[in-house]
Every structure is written in C-alpha cells, then in structure tokens.
Amino acid sequence: MRACAEVDLSAIRTNVARLSEVAGGAAMMVVVKADGYGHGMSEVARAARATGASWLGAAVLEEAIGLRAGGDTGRILTWLAVPGESYDEALGNDIDVTASARWQLADIVSSARRVRRRARLQLKVDTGLARNGASVDEWPLLLAAAADAQDRGEAVVTGVWSHFACADEPDHPANDSQEQNFRSALADVRAAGLDPEVTHLANSAGTLLRPSARFDLVRCGIAVYGLSPAPRTATAAELGLRPAMTLRTRLAAVRQVPAGQGVSYGWTHETPRPSSLGLVPVGYGDGIPRHASNRAHVQIGGVRTPVVGQVCMDQIVVDLGAVDARPGDEVVVFGAGDLGEPTAQDWADAAGTISYEIVSRLGGRIARRFVGQDGQ
Numbered sequence: 001m002r003a004c005a006e007v008d009l010s011a012i013r014t015n016v017a018r019l020s021e022v023a024g025g026a027a028m029m030v031v032v033k034a035d036g037y038g039h040g041m042s043e044v045a046r047a048a049r050a051t052g053a054s055w056l057g058a059a060v061l062e063e064a065i066g067l068r069a070g071g072d073t074g075r076i077l078t079w080l081a082v083p084g085e086s087y088d089e090a091l092g093n094d095i096d097v098t099a100s101a102r103w104q105l106a107d108i109v110s111s112a113r114r115v116r117r118r119a120r121l122q123l124k125v126d127t128g129l130a131r132n133g134a135s136v137d138e139w140p141l142l143l144a145a146a147a148d149a150q151d152r153g154e155a156v157v158t159g160v161w162s163h164f165a166c167a168d169e170p171d172h173p174a175n176d177s178q179e180q181n182f183r184s185a186l187a188d189v190r191a192a193g194l195d196p197e198v199t200h201l202a203n204s205a206g207t208l209l210r211p212s213a214r215f216d217l218v219r220c221g222i223a224v225y226g227l228s229p230a231p232r233t234a235t236a237a238e239l240g241l242r243p244a245m246t247l248r249t250r251l252a253a254v255r256q257v258p259a260g261q262g263v264s265y266g267w268t269h270e271t272p273r274p275s276s277l278g279l280v281p282v283g284y285g286d287g288i289p290r291h292a293s294n295r296a297h298v299q300i301g302g303v304r305t306p307v308v309g310q311v312c313m314d315q316i317v318v319d320l321g322a323v324d325a326r327p328g329d330e331v332v333v334f335g336a337g338d339l340g341e342p343t344a345q346d347w348a349d350a351a352g353t354i355s356y357e358i359v360s361r362l363g364g365r366i367a368r369r370f371v372g373q374d375g376q
Contacts, residue, residue, distance in 0.1 A: 003249040003282050003366050007039045009047040010372030011226050011244040011336075016051040018240045019220045023207055026214040027198065029055035029077065031221035033063055038287075038360040039225055039245055042070040043370050048224065049074060057219055061090050061097075068093040077122060077159070080132070087111035087119070096120040096158055100133045102145050105155075112154045121146060122159035122196070123189075127181035128174055129165040139185060143192040150194070159198040160189050164213070167205035168230040175206075179213055204229035208239055226336070227355040231345055243343060245359055246335035247366070251300070251327050253279040254320065264309025264317050269294055271308075276320040278305070280331050285313040287361040288333070289351035296350035299332040299341040300325050334358070 020028050030053040031037075036044035045056055045067055055075045058064040064078035078090065079098035088111045090097055099105035099121060112119040123146055126133030134142045149155040162182050166172035182201050189196065198216040204223035206213045209230060222229050226243035228236040236243060255277050263269045263277065271277075280298060284290045290311045297304040298318055305318045318331075332341040344358040351358070 001367055003247070003286065004369050005038070005362055005366050006246045006248060006369045006371060007043065008242075008244045008246075008336075008372045009043060009370055011242040012039070012044055012047040012224060013051045013372075015224050015226050015241050015244070016048050016053055016220075019204075019207060019218070019223055020052060023214055023218045024211075026202075026207075027055065027217045028053045029057045029200070029217055029219045030224050031057035031219055032067070033057065033059035033221070034360045037221065037225050037356065038362045040368050040370065041066065042072075043368075043373075044224070045070070045072055047373070055217065055219075057221070061085060061087070061095075064095045065089050065093060068095065079122075079124060081107070083107065088115050091115050091117045091119050094120065096122055098122045098124050098161075099142065099146065100124040100126075101138060102142055105142060105145050105149065109149050109154050112149075118153060119149075119155040120158045121149070121155040122161060123157060125160065125162050125182070125185040127162040127178040127185065127201075129163050129178075131163070133162055140188060140192075143188060143194065147192050147194055157194045157196050159200065159217070160186060160194075160196045161198075161200045161217075161219075164201065164203055164206050167203055167210060167213075168233070170205075170209045170230070170233060175210060175213075179210075209233065222356050225359060227344055227359070231348075231355070236343075236345070243336040245344065246341075247282075247333040247362070249280060249282050249331045249333065251278045251325055251329045251331055252281040252315070253327055254325055255279075262309075264293075264312060266310055268310055269308040271319070276323075276325070277308070278318045278320045278325055278331075280316045280318055280333070281314065282333065282366075283312045283314045283316060285363060286365050287358075287363045288316065289347065289353065289358065289361070291353070292347055292351040296347050297342045299335075299339075300329060302340065304340065304342065 030048035077096045124133040166174040200217035202213040202218045207218040293310045335341040337343040344355040348355045
C-alpha cells in the first residue's frame with residue numbers, strides 16, 4: 001500500500017467520552033461532516049454512537065442521507081443547502097433540517113407537503129459570525145413563518161442554534177456579544193410561542209473553554225478527532241484529547257546528491273552539503289499542503305527529517321541527514337506525536353493554516369485503515 005491514513009477509533013471514543021464529561025448535562029452532537037473531517041464518516045459515527053453521542057451533525061443533505069443509508073437510526077442534524085434543493089429524502093428519513101432564512105423554510109415546507117411528513121425543523125440565527133443564519137431583521141420573520149408551519153402541522157421546531165466566530169480565542173469580545181445575542185434570540189423564540197427541544201451554540205472550543213455557552217446541546221467536531229480547537233490556548237494533550245489519525249507511507253527512492261544541488265521545482269532549496277535525499281510518494285494531489293514546502297517534517301526511522309523543496313502533486317523530497325534509510329522504509333507524515341512524530345498541528349503551523357484543513361483535505365488516493373475496534 002502506497003499511503004494509508006490509520007484512524008484509531010478507540011481514540012475517537014476516548015475523545016467523545018472526554019467531551020461528554022466536560023459538557024456536563026448537555027447532550028452531545030458529534031459533527032461528522034466532510035467524511036468525518038477526513039477520518040471516515042460512517043466509522044466515526046458508529047464509534048460516537050457507541051460512546052453515547054445522541055446526535056450527529058452533517059453539513060449537507062447528502063451526508064445526512066448517507067448516514068441513514070449506512071444504518072444510523074439516531075438523531076441527525078443537517079444545515080447547509082441552496083435554493084431549490086429537495087428535502088424529500090431527508091424528511092422521509094427523519095433527519096432534522098435547518099432553516100436559516102424564509103426561502104429555506106419554504107423549501108422544507110414544500111418537501112413536507114410532498115412527502116406528507118411533518119418536518120423536524122431547527123432554526124439558525126446569526127449572532128455575529130456573518131456567515132449563515134437569519135439576520136437580526138430576518139429573525140422575527142423566520143420565527144413567525146416557522147410558528148405558522150408548526151400550527152399547520154407541516155413542521156415541528158426541534159431546535160434553535162447559532163455558531164461562534166472566535167471561540168478559539170477565549171478572551172475575544174465577540175464571544176460575550178454572541179452569547180448575549182443568542183440569549184436574546186431565544187427570548188424571541190419563547191415570545192413567538194415556540195418551545196424547541198434543544199438550543200445550542202457551543203462548538204468544540206466553546207464546549208471546552210466556555211461553560212456558559214453549553215446550553216442543552218454541544219456540537220463537537222475537531223476535538224472529537226483529537227485535535228485542539230484552540231492551539232494557541234491549549235494543546236490537545238492539555239485538553240485531554242488524543243489525535244486519532246496517523247498518515248503513513250513508504251520511501252519510494254533514496255539518492256545521494258552533491259552540495260549545491262537544487263531540489264524539486266524551482267530549486268527553492270539547495271543542498272548545503274553532500275546529502276542523502278528521500279522521495280516520499282504523497283503530494284498536494286493527496287492533500288499535502290504545498291504551503292508547507294521547505295518548512296514541514298516527516299519521521300523516518302524514529303527521526304524527524306525536513307521537507308526540502310516544493311511539495312509536488314504526487315511526491316515530496318526530504319533530507320535524510322544521518323538516517324540510514326532505504327526504499328520501502330516507513331514514513332510517518334503525521335500522527336499523535338507520542339513517538340516524536342510530527343502532528344497534524346505541526347503541519348498546520350508549517351503551512352500557515354489550521355489542523356482541520358490538514359486532516360479533512362486528504363484525498364481519495366489515501367487509503368483508510370481503522371484500528372481500535374472489535375479488539376484490534
């Protein structure tokens with residue numbers, strides 16, 4: 001096998017248990033969008049359910065429907081759609097759907113009429129992220145339309161929610177502002193005569209770092225996968241989390257080059273001395289970030305070795321230094337860090353991005369192997 005992302009499902013379960021403990025009395029939603037942040041949506045969902053997650057979160061309709069097709073029977077929430085999408089299959093599968101605007105509510109109600117099924121409806125309000133959710137002006141109109149749909153038996157409002165912009169920065173003033181805006185929005189909900197089953201605002205960072213924002217339900221994504229949602233505040237280990245993914249491959253070639261040899265496209269690296277270079281057969285076509293060129297590391301033979309030259313579509317070059325390596329030797333691109341290997345956060349730092357992107361962008365050429373299940 002050329003390259004494999006090994007996913008430790010026991011780590012997923014440990015992380016879910018840890019987050020549930022922190023959340024106290026709040027119910028747990030595990031967010032499995034984007035193929036479980038690259039970890040495998042169905043496999044993560046099963047591990048999360050086995051650890052007591054009462055909800056799953058899926059960004060788009062096809063993800064939520066895919067969870068049902070995979071056998072999940074619990075509560076699932078989905079939220080992102082474009083005008084004209086059909087909710088027929090989602091409603092037929094008892095999936096909770098979100099309306100962030102009246103046009104979205106109208107699409108949901110149209111589907112409810114077609115399938116003769118009352119929609120399980122959640123309402124999203126924009127409290128300051130300025131991305132999705134009903135605006136201040138739209139919110140009372142959306143509430144009124146949802147109340148009318150509920151009175152007609154076309155929908156039941158099961159939840160009200162919003163999303164933090166800066167929860168990874170605990171002292172950012174946006175957090176206080178958004179929480180207050182959310183509480184005001186909930187007062188509007190009660191005034192409209194609606195009594196939702198759950199209200200929720202906290203993402204992973206909010207769950208771990210802002211107790212007042214936990215409400216009835218917390219939505220945990222990146223922390224479930226063992227990565228810190230606020231790395232400038234606390235590491236994954238400090239938060240009691242364990243990274244679940246290890247990306248492994250093998251050396252495809254080893255060559256000796258003289259001092260002054262340009263390496264990879266553009267010769268952005270020149271060897272300062274006679275060097276041993278290793279060819280690692282993964283690149284940006286597999287999701288390895290090109291911005292990490294000349295800055296990231298991999299581990300070979302228990303030693304961190306630097307990436308030299310530009311990350312290519314299918315391969316990267318590393319300076320082996322004193323490592324006596326041969327083609328076929330294992331390369332750990334990133335992992336939990338227990339044995340000194342780079343982590344996804346290390347790669348994120350090298351690329352100037354976030355760990356979410358490192359794990360979720362891994363492409364279809366990367367095989368997945370699941371461990372930590374059924375005694376493995």
